[in-house]
Amino acid sequence: MIKVDDLIQLVRNYNPKTNQQLIRDAYDYGKAMHEGQLRHSGEPYFSHPIAVAAILAEQKLDDATIVTALLHDTIEDTRSTYTEVAEQFGREIAELVDGVTKLTNLQLSSSETKQAENFRKLFMAMSKDMRVILVKLADRLHNMRTIKSMRVDKQAQKARETMDIYAPLAGRMGMQWMREELEDLAFLVLNPEGRTSIMRRFITLQKESGDVIHKITNDIRFELGKQDIEAEVFGRAKKPYSIWRKMEEKGQGFSRLSDIYGFRVITGSEVDCYRVLGAIHQRWRAVPGRFKDYISQPKSNGYRSIHTTVSGRDGKRVEVQIRTVQMHEVAETGVAAHWSYRDGVQVENPFAVDPAKWISGLTERFEAAEDHGEFLEHVKLEMYSDQVFCFTPKGDVVKLPRGATPLDFAYAIHTRIGDSCVGAKVDGIRVPLWTRVKNGQSVEIITAEGQRPQATWLDIVATGKAKAAVRRSLREEDRDRFVRLGRELSRVAFEHIGRKATDKALTTAARQLGLADAEELLARMGSAEITARDVLETLYPELATIEGEEIDQSRAVVGLSGDQTFRRAPCCQPVPGERIVGITYRGQGVVVHAIDCPVLSDLEDQSDRWVDLHWHSGRHPAVHTVTTDITIRNDAGVLGRICTLIGEQKANISDLHFAERKPDFYRLLIDVDLRDAEHLHTVMNALEAESDVASLERVRDVDRKP
Known part of the structure; x- marks a missing residue:
């Protein structure tokens, strides 16, 4: 330590x-x-x-x-x-x-x-x-x-x-x-076997060809010395996973993989970066399509460098990264460079990106996401993709993820341009819409009135913005057909489990899935964006089996001293998964309250009685009673169905009390024994979806103080 x-x-x-x-x-x-x-x-x-x-x-x-x-x-x-x-x-x-x-x-x-x-x-x-x-x-x-x-x-x-x-x-x-x-x-x-295989081949390669890194590093230093360029040169073999990923992407074996070595040249100025590039290209043949200038077109996280791949000693491909000292500091620490110190002073690195601006630019692209799937698509594109920079005919730069197509380019300019796209020219040559654009290319979009997005476009576009626009257009165009199809799919699915696809059930499912209303849910089902199984599992999820033994209730709460006992407060009835706090009572040990319990406001000036607690992580038994206030239709069999429904969620009714009996409805207080907050949510969700349930709420009674 x-x-x-x-x-x-x-x-x-x-x-x-x-x-x-x-x-x-x-x-x-x-x-x-x-x-x-x-x-x-x-x-x-x-x-x-x-x-x-x-x-x-x-x-x-x-x-x-x-x-x-x-x-x-x-x-x-x-x-x-x-x-x-x-x-x-x-x-x-x-x-x-x-x-x-x-x-x-x-x-x-x-x-x-x-x-x-x-x-x-x-x-x-x-x-x-x-x-x-x-x-x-x-x-x-x-x-x-x-x-x-x-x-x-x-x-x-x-x-x-x-x-x-x-x-x-x-x-x-x-x-x-x-x-x-x-x-x-x-x-x-x-994949330990895969990594071991890569390492063994590395060792074999080193035995056959000697210390390639040392040789190539000396070669680069010699060429720079001839040009009187002062720079540091470092070489390294790429990480095993990086090599494995290249093998997977290119479908090549290790013996055919060439650029497994990387070299960095650190210079004193930006001018020297380009002098180094010239010296390297004069000595070795550049590999076409493997040149990137992130100095003139920096990445959004502040990264600047020149990348080039050349055929080096013995024909081996090597990647060379060229940057200044300040650029290298940002390349090493990224956004963290904003907080770096040197000699007791926060470093003023002109290339360090402002974190506030960086995160603002990152998140603003997520705000327009219509649903969870689209949001995740935005996140993964933003985090997992490298970027390419293309130009409009007027010379404006458009930034896209790697693998983007002219259609993505069109939607990046404006949704209207994307929707009406009928063709594209890349560097003046007409190309199919599924062409993958590359760094530095000029893209011209050809549009026509009356053109509408096609369903096949979903397989062509790569960006979240383009996919969302295409889906939205297709939904609007075929909405009525999709709603009818979705209604039939839901009817069959609900009947299969012995239930009815009522408007209330569908509205509840839509709310849980983050959609506007039941019609939107049906449209998504009809267009196969959401399956009937997704809807059923949202309303009636089977409680997942959790591995491991159930937690002993005597140690369900963490934060007590060895001699302290606890019990749940009857006023708020907290359950595992909810934030809690303990209050000491003379002769009663510690009483556990939910953090938002109204009773706590009366105890704010008694901080010596407060104990910081949290639930033990793991599988809790279904012994945590919660009182629910439920109003149901007064009709034959309704109460029985409600009780059966609670049992189907693997919850037990420990007490039931009629609060009101009216000709048209019953109001009941039902005590349900639950495992945790997720279990409570499952039961409440299933009950709310029932058409015979008029209202439902969890009871929190301040009069039932400890």
């Missing part, structure tokens, strides 16, 4: 003016809070926050970020609270720690609807302070470096989440080194 003096020295190396006492206090506080906690490896848990802080210190980040790393798990996993952190370390650091805590609770690899909502929360957190994401990425990197101590199933889950979400996010933020390491660590878990 890194000692506090060693950590402080790491920070002092780039920031001699660092607040040493602040870091020392955070170190001591975090160590005390995590006292007695162990990692899966058996090491003291606090070794993890220290390692995260060291990773961020290597990026030369500010004191607030380093301190946040030391404290990032305290609110989540210890008795520490936001208020306590704010009092000791200031509101800025408390906000950062709280932000990391909220990110930790996001399930980014869950179902599409929940994943889209959590991605929205992720970008919201980024918009408030991007240092939250920097700490979270460093947290994930250290967890991946030490993943072997976790259960095998957990390793696979974390590795897949890293490969799908965190590695692309690091790349999108310009932190390419972190992206490559995260990908390679995840690759080691997900």
